[in-house]
Amino acid sequence: MDADRECENLATLDTIIKETQKRCEAVMDTIESLANLSLSCKRTLTRLVQSELAFLSRLSSTTKSEPSVCLNIGHIESVVHILQQPNISGVSRVCKTIGLQNTTSKHAHVDIVCTFEGNPVWFIVSDRNPKYISWYGQQESPRNKGLRDRIQLLLEVAHNSVALKPFSIIFFFSNGLDRFTLDKFLTEFEPVDLKSKFSNFDFSFSKELEGEWIDILARSYQQALVLEIKVNCPQMDKNQLPFIKPSNTNLTGSFGDLISQITSSNNGNDGKTDVGIINFDTTALVATVSGISNGGTQKLLDTPDGELKARFKGNTEFVINQVLSEIENPIHVDILKAISGRKCVMCESVCAEFKELVLMCGGVNEKLRAEQLIKVVVVVPDCPSGRMMSLPTTRKLGLKNKIVFGTGDYWRAPTLTANMGFVRAVSQTGMSLFTFEHRPRALTGD
Incomplete structure (x- = not known):
């Protein structure tokens, strides 16, 4: 029975690996097609995809792996989805860390630094299952911060930035949030719902085959949440x-x-x-x-x-x-x-x-x-x-x-x-x- 279960797990794992490899290839092609993205930003995203492919290659050579593996391709897909939005321009950084000036002790990961509808913004992207997004985190584990602590850190870094200071921070949760976490977010930070300003929530990644683009992956972002927190920038009259x-x-x-x-x-x-x-x-x-x-x-x-x-x-x-x-x-x-x-x-x-x-x-x-x-x-x-x-x-x-x-x-x-x-x-x-x-x-x- 144990041997049968192991064979079944390996077959499932093999299917996951092959499907994820196709997703990686499709995203790679989409990244190359982004005309308004700088070479530096394309290289950063491409390296992330290549790292995912390398992980999958190592995983496929493992003889006793379980199918419940942690994959990052969904996060990269979500980032690329945002980069394709028509009201995004001036992208200067993707998937980089921004730290507080004059200190190395505090820094925050920002997925996209760009202009959104004329304002400089930071995008924070999450593709996690809502049940794994905790509001408070685990107090006994400093590394496992909750969403609330992450938001506070981002706001602190944003307020103390100069050249990179955003007008607002926009959070894109591609799979939404659970009711408790969303209520806490809305109550404590009073974000603005921006979902109506985003398009193409039924989304596909395509790959070029024999001179034609063929959809090989379809995703839906209908459950996505797009929430904006202003960063106390003065309003221009x-x-x-x-x-x-x-x-x-x-x-x-x-x-x-x-x-x-x-x-x-x-x-x-x-x-x-x-x-x-x-x-x-x-x-x-x-x-x-x-x-x-x-x-x-x-x-x-x-x-x-x-x-x-x-x-x-x-x-x-x-x-x-x-x-x-x-x-x-x-x-x-x-x-x-x-x-x-x-x-x-x-x-x-x-x-x-x-x-x-x-x-x-x-x-x-x-x-x-x-x-x-x-x-x-x-x-x-x-x-x-x-x-x-x-x-x-x-x-x-x-x-x-x-x-x-x-x-x-x-x-x-x-x-x-x-x-x-x-x-x-x-x-x-x-x-x-x-x-x-x-x-x-x-x-x-x-």
Whole structure:
């Protein structure tokens, strides 16, 4: 009888191992398909999956293992599920430990550091069976802390962080919580239920086979709980931004559409209590008024090579590539999408730099467009966020850019930019940053 039971257990274990290996392979493929995830974050997740595969390999070589084994693939699946949500951006860290400054004694595991609906947040993910999630933990075992102690530690670390300080901590329990634990959570920490802001609770992981994606694993997160705890970040009164008087000029073309949209957005909040904002950096302003973006592509293509090289020097190829990009994808279309429903602002430093660039390099038409643009984009004081200014000033993290992007961060607004070098440098520090990328355009002297 014992031998029969052992054979049955081994057969069950073999089935578990094979199914879990398929799940690992599917998750690995999904990780690779996440276009907005940095290579560093992909490597971290991939290492976790590979560690799971290695564990399964060791397990399969064990002759007397029970089928009740502890697997981590469900946790990784849940993390990847969150990363696929459309309102997640600026992911800077996954599955990392964040410690208190000036001490090594306290640290907390955070599954995702990112931007959620414009705010910097931490995600804590649990795929455990609710019956194994204890509120109080075991007092006699310091290592086996309950959920309450974990939440308090996370809040302590969050409150004392600077560059990585989140607006809130979001807890994702993929299998929910039992009634007692949920009631305690709701009573002691008063979290906000965010489940309605998440999509695709019937979820599948896919694997590419012979050029086609085939679903090989389906999961349901219908029982999931998504709870948010705010971290005492000050609220920005976005409605205090000044209004802009509508422009009386009858501008035509896509630039005219942009000016009309900016004016409408800056004055059309209709009493809303939460007005979206978008922060223009200098590259975005230049791209908006550039001759390349405003009907000058054919003229530049018809210009003799010698004249182009005399005008643009070593940047000739750079400009021509922008011309070809504009013909294929007009940038005003992308900017219109980005600013839709948002007040458009720029900080004082950007305004001054933009005026100087246009004065030195802009042509007559570019200068006229710049004047119109400056009239309708709200100029706000330089007010970089504390977390941005806490980053060290280096060659890649220049003070000027910290002020520009930090002002957007202060208003919890995306910065519209082509300066992805700075964005990557910020991400490498572990700090999440809310940005919208646009393709660069140069002033042409038009």
